[in-house]
Amino acid sequence: MTTLATPRSAHRAPGFTAALAVPAAATLLALMNYTAPMAVLADTARGLHAGATAQIWLMSSISLGLAAALLAVGSLADDHGRKRVFLIGAGVLAASSVVCAVAPDAGVFVAGRIVQGAASAALLATGLGIVAASFEPGPRRAHATGVWGAMLGLGIALGPIASAGLAGAGGWRLWYWTAALASVLLGASALVLPESRAAKPRGLDLPGLATLCLGVGALVAAITWGRAGWTRPAVLALFAAAAVSLSAFTAIEARRREPMLDLGLFRRPAFLLSIVGALVTGLAVIGVMSYLATIMALVLGLSTVAAALVLAIWSGLSFAAALQARRLPSRLPAGRLLGAGLALSAAGELAMLGLAPDGHWWRLVPGLAVAGIGSGLANAMLARLAVESVPAGRASMGTGANNTARYVGASVGVAIVGAIATGSGTGASDLAHGTNVALLVSAVVALAGAALAVTIRRVPR
Structure with missing residues (x-):
């Protein structure tokens, strides 16, 4: 049985470079695919004959699969093999991308995007787990998690640009054929990775898996559908189902000897900081930035490609800042740096106030730049906290919990921003x-998230 590799053996292993490059490439692809529809929503809706409500699902359905599967696949990967789950995720992403590419209507496309989300969850959760298994805590892991976190920003930057460029060359479906090919190549590249899993695997927690996936899935579905009317019976039923399922999950995990998610982790300041920081990032950063390209097109009259390029100032600097985070003094706590990142994001958003129809896109540049640096710093610290705040051997579970909070927060953030903006x-x-x-x-x-980061950091263990 393979376990977590020591840094010395990892350094000598042929797959050592791949242990960073492959997860980084997977994260890049997952985030590009997540943001790809932003620039081609109108073309996609026309091609699929989608109405206003269906368009909400065209944009948001991938979040449903992501949020519902992240924690579950992370836990499975720790116990049954990170490489194995990664390869399954790459294969499912390839197949679901083909479904999206050939979808005859919005229903088939949305189903494909939900499955894409679940497959992307496998890549994201296992990828950072593979990184944690290959690098010991310290500067090398800080560098590696910084690279992984940087791919979040780079993927957000490149996704809309790539999809818009491919749409101009051969139609909006071309992106999904490209994603399918990239997924196959990613899976082939992952074959060189060594397998890793927890030293003491746990039994399969089927009741926990079922209630968690149903609960988070129902919650995100309710948030997404609620944008078309919060008091609709179906939306209220989904919220009720989410409350019942998540309550059942909490009760099940509290009574299990070897739970999928040890609820005692929430008493650890670092783990609590990881979850709260990710949730605030989704709410306050991803939510508004996901909407900004569309607003620039509608208010400032920019083309979809031009709007994506302007937004790339934010996401490109997020990429650069996350890469450079490794140069910060190691004595600085991750919580303090996370708080600084959230504070910079807030400063950048405040600097963008004053948007007007007669304004110019360059008026947004200073705020996008400051917010991008803050987002990159926060992403790097969240990646570090995700693997260092959980017991050794549970890095994929920690990543899954962290990113579940991020994408649930993003779903709520997009819904709130959309409601306020319109x-x-x-x-x-x-x-x-x-x-x-x-x-x-x-x-x-x-x-508020920045203040909480400082407060949580000071809570005694």
């Missing part, structure tokens, strides 16, 4: 006013 109307002036309010609300939430 609350006054859909004209250019109304959208500009609503977006300014959404930026202010997001900044306040990010500042």
